Amino acid sequence: EAGVVQSPRYKIIEKKQPVAFWCNPISGHNTLYWYRQNLGQGPELLIRYENEEAVDDSQLPKDRFSAERLKGVDSTLKIQPAELGDSAVYLCASSWGETGAEQYFGPGTRLTVT
Amino acid sequence: AQSVAQPEDQVNVAEGNPLTVKCTYSVSGNPYLFWYVQYPNRGLQFLLKYITGDNLVKGSYGFEAEFNKSQTSFHLKKPSALVSDSALYFCAVRALPSGNTGKLIFGQGTTLQVKP
Numbered sequence: 116e117a118g119v120v121q122s123p124r125y126k127i128i129e130k131k132q133p134v135a136f137w138c139n140p141i142s143g144h145n146t147l148y149w150y151r152q153n154l155g156q157g158p159e160l161l162i163r164y165e166n167e168e169a170v171d172d173s174q175l176p177k178d179r180f181s182a183e184r185l186k187g188v189d190s191t192l193k194i195q196p197a198e199l200g201d202s203a204v205y206l207c208a209s210s211w212g213e214t215g216a217e218q219y220f221g222p223g224t225r226l227t228v229t
Numbered sequence: 230a231q232s233v234a235q236p237e238d239q240v241n242v243a244e245g246n247p248l249t250v251k252c253t254y255s256v257s258g259n260p261y262l263f264w265y266v267q268y269p270n271r272g273l274q275f276l277l278k279y280i281t282g283d284n285l286v287k288g289s290y291g292f293e294a295e296f297n298k299s300q301t302s303f304h305l306k307k308p309s310a311l312v313s314d315s316a317l318y319f320c321a322v323r324a325l326p327s328g329n330t331g332k333l334i335f336g337q338g339t340t341l342q343v344k345p
Contacts, residue, residue, distance in 0.1 A: 119272070121272075155338070156338070157233075157319050157321070157335030157336055157338055158273070158333075158335050159335070160332050163332065171332060206272055206273070208272075208273075215261050215278070215280040217263060217275040218275070218333065219275065220265075220272035220273040220274070221272050222270070222271055222272045223272050225270075
């Protein structure tokens with residue numbers, strides 16, 4: 116079974132430039148998560164989707180971050196414009212529905228903003 | 230507010246010895262508790278979870294964890310450590326009842342170093 120796929124794995128951009136990350140969850144998983152992991156810290160949730168609906172985006176900086184999950188499968192997270200403080204690893208995870216289900220994580224995209 | 234604490238930034242243990250990685254939590258309601266492991270340049274891998282039932286849960290790679298409600302702890306253990314267990318370990322909690330959005334709260338992580 117294929118795991119969660121993310122691309123790109125690494126991205127280096129200059130501040131004020133846009134950047135986008137892509138995630139393909141495990142087949143059949145209806146819940147998709149985007150996390151940000153700063154160096155030396157645990158992941159922090161940015162947004163959670165159930166199918167196509169964003170059910171928790173309270174931690175998403177909406178002035179510069181946006182996300183979409185078309186057709187309830189793949190998802191894209193965008194930052195525009197990027198700031199130096201956005202340098203982090205962006206992790207995508209997926210799970211099947213119920214609250215007790217474990218989440219399966221992709222390898223992440225390491226973003227460096229210069 | 231939900232929170233998770235991993236009081237040790239790093240745990241050092243000799244190969245073959247037992248290991249413990251500590252985790253305490255604070256939630257209002259019944260907790261769902263998880264342990265994940267992260268290897269360098271990799272995503273997090275699920276190890277085990279406590280939902281309900283037996284306080285001792287067994288997971289992948291010989292790891293187990295004990296849920297202690299009175300101490301609000303969920304320590305990760307392994308009877309005999311391997312060098313290959315060296316990695317970054319995260320404890321996470323999700324709280325019930327309803328109204329919870331399914332958000333996982335992660336601890337800061339504990340680096341486990343197993344020396345030959």
